[in-house]
Amino acid sequence: MDKNEASILGGITLDKGAFASVRDTEGWEVACKRDKIIDGRNQRMKVTLKAALVCTTAMFATAAAAETMTIGITQNNVGVDSYQTTYERAFIAAAEANPDVEAVVLDAGGDVARQIAQMEDLIQQEVDAIIIWPTNGEAVIPAVRKAHNAGIPVIVTNSNIAEQGFDFVASFSGPDNITQGARAAEIMCDKFKDMGIEAEARVVQISGQPGYTTAIERQKGFDDRLPEVCPNVTLVETQPGDWNREKSQQVMEAFLVKYDDIDGVYAGDDNMGVGALNAAKAAGREGIIFVGATNFAVGYDAMAAGDYWGSIYQSPVDDAEAALKTAIDILNGEELPFLNYFDTPKITQDNMDEFTKPVF
C-alpha cells in the first residue's frame, strides 16, 4: 500500500519524516507539518487537541528509529473520568519515550460502534499490534476476532473482554482485582493484630455493583483471604454499595443500627469506603478500621486526616505503561502469561508518603 493512499484510508500513517496524517472517526483529517513538506491531499485541516498530541507522538517516533513497531490503541472513553484521561496522557508519554514505537491513539468515546469502526481502521492500516480498552466486553469480540484473523495480536487493557473472546486475545494487561481484595484483607488483618483484636474482631463489607466482574472479584479476593490470615475475624455481612458513596452511606447506617459491635469495614473502592466513614462519623461510632480497594483522592485525604486506614493503590500511569510494554513484549516474541497483571501495592496511613495523591 502506498503511504498516501494509506493516509486517506484513515488513522495515522507516517512517511519517513515527511508528514503524518490523522483521521479520527468523525472523518476529520489532520495534517501535521514536519519540516517544510505538506502533502497536497491533506490541505483540509481541523486540529483537535487530541489529534495534535497524536501527531507529536507519531512524529517523534518516526524521527527516532528506522525499525519501528506501530501499535494502535482504541480506548474506552477518555475524558469521562480522570483515570482514563491520565491513562491516555501516560500512554502517549510512554510511547514517545520509546524510539521503537509508533503509536496510533484513538478513543471510542464510550461508543461500541465507534470502537468497532476504529478496530477496522487499525486493521486496514496493518498496524503491528492493537491495544483495546473494551467499551463492552461482549460486543467488541467480533472485531477482536477480525484483527486476530488478520494476524494482528490484540492486547486487552484494564478490563477484560468476555471469556468466549479469549481465543483471539494475545494477552490481557490490567489490575488483578482478586489480589486487590486479598491484599485489602491482609491490610485489615495486620491492623487488627496491631490493635490486638484479631481474635474477636467483626467486619462488614460493602461491595461494588452486583453483576460487575470487578465487584465480584474484589469481594472474592477479600472473602477467601481473610479467613486465611485472620481465622478468628468474623465477616458478619456483605451488602452492595453500587460504587456509590450515598448508597454506601445508607448501607452503613443500617449496619450501624443492626450491629453494636463493628471493628472493620471493607469497601470495594474508596468512594464507598468514605461513604461508610461518613455514616460512622455521623453516628458518633469511633475506632472502626476502614479499608478500601482502589485508592481515590478522597480516600487518600481521609487517610491523611487519620480517619481511614488503608487501600490498594492502582495507578493509571502503571496501567498505561503495562499495556504498552505488554504489546511490545508480544511483538518481540516473548512468552507472557495470558493474564498479565501490573502491580497494585498496599497503601496505608503508615506508608502513604511513598505515593502521590491519586488524580481521581
Add this chain to the structure above:
Amino acid sequence: MAGMTKQGIGSILAKQGILIAFAIFMIGFALANQRFIAIDNISGVIRSSAILGVMALGVTFVVIGGNFDLSVGSMMSFSTIVVLDLHDKLGPALAIPAMFAMTMALGAFIGFLVGYMKLNSLIVTLGMLSAIHGLTLTWSGGKNMDIADKAGTWFSIFGQGRILGVPVPILIFLGLAIILGIVLARTPFGRKVYAVGGNGQAATFSGIPRARIVFLTYVLSAFCVAVAGLLQASRSLGSQNTVGQGMELQVLAAVILGGASLMGGSGTIFKTVIGVLILGFIQNGLLLMGLAFYVQYVVTWGIIILAVWLDVAAKRGRLWSPTA
C-alpha cells in the same frame, strides 16, 4: 373519632389504602427485627429518604399536571456537582443561589419545551436526562468533586446538622412537604394544576393558561431538585458525577405508589410522602433482615406491587376485579 360511625371509618380506610399497606409493612419489618423501630433507625431512614422525597414532591406537581419528568435524576447530579465545585470557588453563600438559578433555568427550559412548545414530556425529559448528564460531565471533566476543607465549612449544616435534635434534612423535607401540600390543595395555582392534568382542553376553554401552568410545574420540580442536590452535596461534601443516576424511576415509583395517576389530574403531596417512606423503609427493612442482595431487588418490587394492590383494593372494596 368517638362520634364517627362504622361507615365513616370504612370510607376513610378506603381512601387511605396506602396507609394500611404502610402500617402492615412497618409491623412486619418490626417483627422481623426489633431494631427496625429504634428511633435512631427511623430518623436515619427518613433522613436518607429526604433527598428522594424532596424530588418526589416536585415531580408530584408535574405528574398531576399530566406530564412526566425523567430528568430529575441527572439534574440532581448536576446541581450536586455544581454546588460542590462553586463552593470552593465562590464560597457557599454565593454557590447555593448560583446553583439554584442554574438548575431552575434547566427546569424552565424543559417547561418551555413541554408547556409552550407542546412537545411530548416523555421524549423531552428522556432527552434531557442524558443531555444534563453530559452537561455535568463537561462541567466536572468527569472528576469526582470534593470540598477541600471539609471540617471548616458551615455548608454541612443542610445535610448533617440538627435543630433541637432533629436532623435538618428531615425538617427541610417535611417543611417543604407542608408548604407544597398547601400550595397544591389550597391555592388557585394548585387547583389549576389539577384542572390542566385532568382535562387540558377543558382547562384551556375555562381560561386557564395551560402552557404557563405546565411551565411552572417544571420550574417547581427543578427547584425541588436543587434542594435535593443541596442536601446531597452537604451530606457527603463530595460526589461522583452519577450520584442521581436512576433516581428518576425511584421518584416516579414513589409518586405513583402514593396514588398519583400517570394520566394526570389526581394525587396528593401527603400520599407522595407516604410513597417515599414506603420505599425508604422497604430498603432499610430488607437490609436489616440481612436478605441476600440479589433477592432484594425482586422483593422490593414485589412489595411495591403489593402496596399498589392494597391501595386499589381498599378503594373498590374488593380484593380483585375480574370484570371491571
